[in-house]
Amino acid sequence: MEKKRILIISRSFYPENSPRSLRTTELVKEFARQEHEVTLLTVRNDEYHNAFEEEFGVTIKDIGQLKLPNINLNGSSGAKRLFKRGIRRGLLQLFEYPDIELMYRIPKVLKNEANYDLLISIAVPHPIHWGVAWAWRKVDPIAETWIADCGDPYYGLENDSFKKLFYFAWIEKWFCQKVDYITIPFEGGRSAYFNEFQEKIRVIPQGLSFPDRHNTNHTENGVITFAYFGNIDSYRHYAVPFLKKLNSIEKEFKFIVYTRNKNLFKGCLDQQTLDKCEIHDYVDRDTLLNSLAGIDFLVHFPYQEGTQKSLKLVDYNFLQKPILEYRNDEISDNSLREFLEYNFEQKKAFEDYRKYKIENICNRFLELIKEDRQSSIRLNNMKLIQ
Structure with a gap:
């Protein structure tokens, strides 16, 4: 060369x-x-x-x-x-x-x-x-x-x-x-x-660059665990309704978040829901991917228009976890209920991360x-x- x-x-x-x-x-x-x-x-x-x-x-x-x-x-x-x-x-x-x-x-x-x-x-x-x-x-x-x-x-x-x-x-x-x-x-x-x-x-x-592949299998341990990481401010249009929806869910769950805007989550979630969450500051990418190896699914909020694409989807696809794409509509709400019961049939299709x-x-x-x-x-x- x-x-x-x-x-x-x-x-x-x-x-x-x-x-x-x-x-x-x-x-x-x-x-x-x-x-x-x-x-x-x-x-x-x-x-x-x-x-x-x-x-x-x-x-x-x-x-x-x-x-x-x-x-x-x-x-x-x-x-x-x-x-x-x-x-x-x-x-x-x-x-x-x-x-x-x-x-x-x-x-x-x-x-x-x-x-x-x-x-x-x-x-x-x-x-x-x-x-x-x-x-x-x-x-x-x-x-x-x-x-x-x-x-x-x-x-x-x-x-x-x-x-x-x-x-x-x-x-x-x-x-x-x-x-x-x-x-x-x-x-x-x-x-x-x-x-x-x-x-x-x-x-x-x-x-x-991608780290060594981690175990990607989810474990039905009785507490469904899902995660979101990265910028949240650009996705408020769907993120805020999603967070408020979590307040109405009585089922036990764990929601893991890595964000720079903790206040958005704390402002939308009631105390009972916050007790089910782990809200962290940003960490380096290798640490992030390793920490999410054992979760059950990931949450994605798309842009409203089609001229931008979220970078986090690359790592979402690398993790090979079911992805819940939430758009604040009846279909999304039904998918959320299904995901919480370990039914991932409506997951977002995976892309081949290797092209990145x-x-x-x-x-x-x-x-x-x-x-x-x-x-x-x-x-x-x-x-x-x-």
């Missing part, structure tokens, strides 16, 4: 525990394992990143701590909290505050970067892409091929209560004109992007260098003919 010089730009990276951090970390590790020359631009943390560089043979450079402060709601209540929430939402809507700072920060750190075969910018936040676009030049570009990797869409995002203001469409189109490829995690997200850039879109799902193996995902990114090179040759040949 021909060795490549690869530059990755991401605000989220190990040891942060988030989907975008996982995306970045897995790519960096696997590209390094394949012996490519990997440079990462991120918010550097010497405590963790010095050892990471030494272990994986990569170079980690610092974007620098962002200076624009977050508007923190912790410790606020009543009218003060409402006022701060209004200010935070207003600044976000008007200026993409505070992440807009990345649009100005990225060009500065790219000044001394050149001669890469591949540049991958990873969002969210999307101002990372905008910053690369600001620094990008057709003559003497930073890399032969630039790929903008998008988790959730930006202007076409459907699970936010507030639509982006019209002028952000101009920014997204400006950046899309410059980038070579836009990668999205699944085909359903394509419709969230502008029609004129559809030919640049490639579907490359999340890449993961990180080595396959990295190879798909590398193939875009060849595709871009071939497109350039064809374009140059057409110019010569004309």
